[in-house]
Amino acid sequence: MASGKHVKEMETLKEHLAKHQLKFTRQRELILGAFLRQEHITAEAMYHQLAKTDPHLGLATIYRTLNLFCDAGLAQARHFGSQTQYDNISHKGHHDHLICTGCGKIVEFENCDIERLQEEVAVRNGFTIQTHRLELYGLCSRCRH
Amino acid sequence: MASGKHVKEMETLKEHLAKHQLKFTRQRELILGAFLRQEHITAEAMYHQLAKTDPHLGLATIYRTLNLFCDAGLAQARHFGSQTQYDNISHKGHHDHLICTGCGKIVEFENCDIERLQEEVAVRNGFTIQTHRLELYGLCSRCRH
DNA sequence: ATCATTTTGAGACAGCTTATCAATTTCAAC
DNA sequence: GTTGAAATTGATAAGCTGTCTCAAAATGAT
Structure with missing residues (x-):
């Protein structure tokens, strides 16, 4: 099928399936392919996205499969707002947000020093970080008057 | 009423109400008092807690009021799992969270260095920080096996 | 090809949160 | 202190996400 792009992840999935007596299906392959193209996505969004090419793919199957990916470590x-975002673990370059409470403007940023300190905090508490979320709320220069 | 314990927060609430043509009610005062005694709580938990002394306080009112507190910056x-936790902002400065994606355990922490770097990022982008949210997701020592 | 097992799809169902609306409360103006 | 427009409340209906159910279909070891 589709190029040798996501071979590593496909292998990870197959190993997980084998280890748990689960089966490799057309749907699981399809959903993994679509998932790996995103940085993060909701089940509903993927449902609509895949409906174009696969109208009979059920929403329940997508939920089940994305949860399977979580079990497999992919x-x-x-939980964001009222929805669940499924983050692509293999996708690096995490971006954080500065959010203006006045006008809603969002500025993305990255800061290695902060990430390093986060890692320290985690280790100190016996945690292994998988991902994180950092949002700074405040007023931008325009809104501060 | 209840001692001069949460005067500052009560003032913040009253200012917000005045600014938005909202009214100061018995329920809002009651819920604020109960809320400030917690570090974080769910609407459901507060509902049961307050039901002992106020059996006719509606769940919808608690949701509405806690959301109001969010608007007021209190x-x-x-969002964790399927529920919403309402964190008490005024509680000892600001605490961030380490959240175990395996068992849901939450560890709170504070880190001045991170806060300082956040401030730097904000200044560099012309922002004045009002509050922030930092959540580190990963596996705790037990769940890592 | 066979067949036990797993998966799928569609809809029913369940949990959490918000919307609805008549009755009540607030509060500013008398 | 009354009055009355506007906001709030409580009870419940409705909405949204996500999971469960189950008959039909697909998988994969034999």
């Missing part, structure tokens, strides 16, 4: 569920 | 909503 994805990570994050 | 609370911050955090």
